[in-house]
Amino acid sequence: MAKKVELPAGFRWGVSTASYQIEGAVEEDGRGRSVWDAFVERPGAVKDGHTGRVACDHYHRYGEDVALMRELGLDGYRFSIAWPRVQPGGSGAVNAAGLDFYERLVDSLLEAGITPLPTLFHWDLPQALEDEGGWLARDTAYRFAEYVSAVLGRLGDRVPAWITLNEPFVHMVYGYAMGIHAPGRALMLDALPAAHHQLLGHGLAASVLREHGREVLIANNLTPVQAASEAEADVVAAEAYDALHNRLFTDPLLLGRYPDLSAFGVELDGVVRDGDLKLISGPGLDGLGVNYYNPTRISAPTDPGLPFSDVRIEGAPRTAFDWPVVPDGLRELLVGLRERYGAALPPVTITENGCSVADEVAPDGTVDDRFRIDYLAGHLDAVAHAVAEGVDVRGYYTWSLLDNFEWAEGFNQRFGLVHVDFETQRRTPKASYAWYRDLIAAHRAL
Numbered sequence: 001m002a003k004k005v006e007l008p009a010g011f012r013w014g015v016s017t018a019s020y021q022i023e024g025a026v027e028e029d030g031r032g033r034s035v036w037d038a039f040v041e042r043p044g045a046v047k048d049g050h051t052g053r054v055a056c057d058h059y060h061r062y063g064e065d066v067a068l069m070r071e072l073g074l075d076g077y078r079f080s081i082a083w084p085r086v087q088p089g090g091s092g093a094v095n096a097a098g099l100d101f102y103e104r105l106v107d108s109l110l111e112a113g114i115t116p117l118p119t120l121f122h123w124d125l126p127q128a129l130e131d132e133g134g135w136l137a138r139d140t141a142y143r144f145a146e147y148v149s150a151v152l153g154r155l156g157d158r159v160p161a162w163i164t165l166n167e168p169f170v171h172m173v174y175g176y177a178m179g180i181h182a183p184g185r186a187l188m189l190d191a192l193p194a195a196h197h198q199l200l201g202h203g204l205a206a207s208v209l210r211e212h213g214r215e216v217l218i219a220n221n222l223t224p225v226q227a228a229s230e231a232e233a234d235v236v237a238a239e240a241y242d243a244l245h246n247r248l249f250t251d252p253l254l255l256g257r258y259p260d261l262s263a264f265g266v267e268l269d270g271v272v273r274d275g276d277l278k279l280i281s282g283p284g285l286d287g288l289g290v291n292y293y294n295p296t297r298i299s300a301p302t303d304p305g306l307p308f309s310d311v312r313i314e315g316a317p318r319t320a321f322d323w324p325v326v327p328d329g330l331r332e333l334l335v336g337l338r339e340r341y342g343a344a345l346p347p348v349t350i351t352e353n354g355c356s357v358a359d360e361v362a363p364d365g366t367v368d369d370r371f372r373i374d375y376l377a378g379h380l381d382a383v384a385h386a387v388a389e390g391v392d393v394r395g396y397y398t399w400s401l402l403d404n405f406e407w408a409e410g411f412n413q414r415f416g417l418v419h420v421d422f423e424t425q426r427r428t429p430k431a432s433y434a435w436y437r438d439l440i441a442a443h444r445a446l
């Protein structure tokens with residue numbers, strides 16, 4: 001990538017977080033129990049027995065966090081709304097105090113000149129709904145739309161664009177197929193209905209958002225899938241993995257049909273009802289949220305059971321999480337989406353991208369996370385190249401504002417632009433924070 005490319009004028013800059021990862025205050029102001037509150041109590045489920053009970057205490061410290069965002073000069077802030085704060089039992093009675101919190105947050109963002117971009121579901125399902133089958137139950141999609149109506153009734157007038165779901169793929173695979181995230185079910189391919197019901201929930205919620213005249217986005221975890229070799233068996237395996245990870249979600253949303261899953265020996269026929277796909281693809285998305293971390297390399301299966309094997313990507317730097325750093329994978333992904341979906345691809349926003357680093361506060365009070373700066377700079381360059389190749393990318397929200405509760409890893413993986421001392425809740429902006437602030441200011445001055 002020799003040529004210097006720029007991002008377009010009007011490009012939107014943001015940061016991302018999620019409710020259970022930062023809020024804490026899990027028993028406050030009438031919040032109900034979520035699947036994550038239950039999951040963290042399982043011995044061994046989360047590293048070092050960490051929980052999100054306090055997390056970054058953002059519920060009480062949101063003012064300080066909004067001030068940090070104002071200082072960054074952000075256009076937008078992507079956060080998520082905890083369903084169990086709004087409907088503690090997952091359906092029926094709405095908890096006004098839960099909505100009050102999000103109203104306070106939204107109003108302070110607006111006052112700081114930052115546009116809120118809320119995600120309506122980032123994995124913290126009310127436990128009461130999990131007890132009824134969670135996302136394996138079709139009814140959960142209808143409950144989701146009811147909850148979305150309650151949120152829109154309060155905040156719909158002030159928030160122009162909404163993300164329905166975060167990463168339905170990761171939630172299905174980690175939560176329902178492998179059991180390494182809440183709700184901790186290990187159903188392997190029997191988890192597939194959780195994909196369809198989440199998408200149905202998206203479609204129903206999209207109708208509610210449209211009734212309120214709001215823009216509809218969804219954030220998917222997408223990965224460019226590379227075959228380990230040109231051998232036909234590897235190529236076929238890579239196609240199967242691509243269908244599961246990417247197309248299972250983007251095809252119904254953008255084309256109104258499911259991809260061929262025959263390599264997995266499963267069908268969604270019994271789960272998909274007449275009219276569902278029409279609802280899911282609906283009048284279309286206003287934007288596709290893309291969460292990108294790394295590419296995936298796939299070979300023919302080495303074990304029976306699944307039609308592919310994951311192959312380690314060699315030769316790339318690795319994050320503290322041991323994820324390979326391949327910035328060009330983001331360009332490849334974006335250009336690939338445009339090639340696959342053509343005019344059906346709506347404008348894209350990068351709704352997550354970032355890396356974990358074993359950051360420490362030095363004795364002089366600074367956090368030198370050069371690794372993160374290089375990571376972010378490389379990926380923004382990849383976005384600029386995708387734009388130069390004709391992909392309509394409107395914004396970039398880095399993951400994450402704060403070090404936070406990284407799911408099954410607890411507090412052991414730090415993704416923030418701001419370091420958090422989880423003993424004292426002290427926030428320390430890292431070198432990447434100043435770098436991002438200056439980058440945003442320089443871009444605006446172009």
Ligand code: BGC
Nearest residue numbers: 018166167170221352399406
């Ligand atoms: C999720 C975030 C998570 C991040 C890093 C994404 O899959 O949406 O909640 O913290 O990746 O693992």
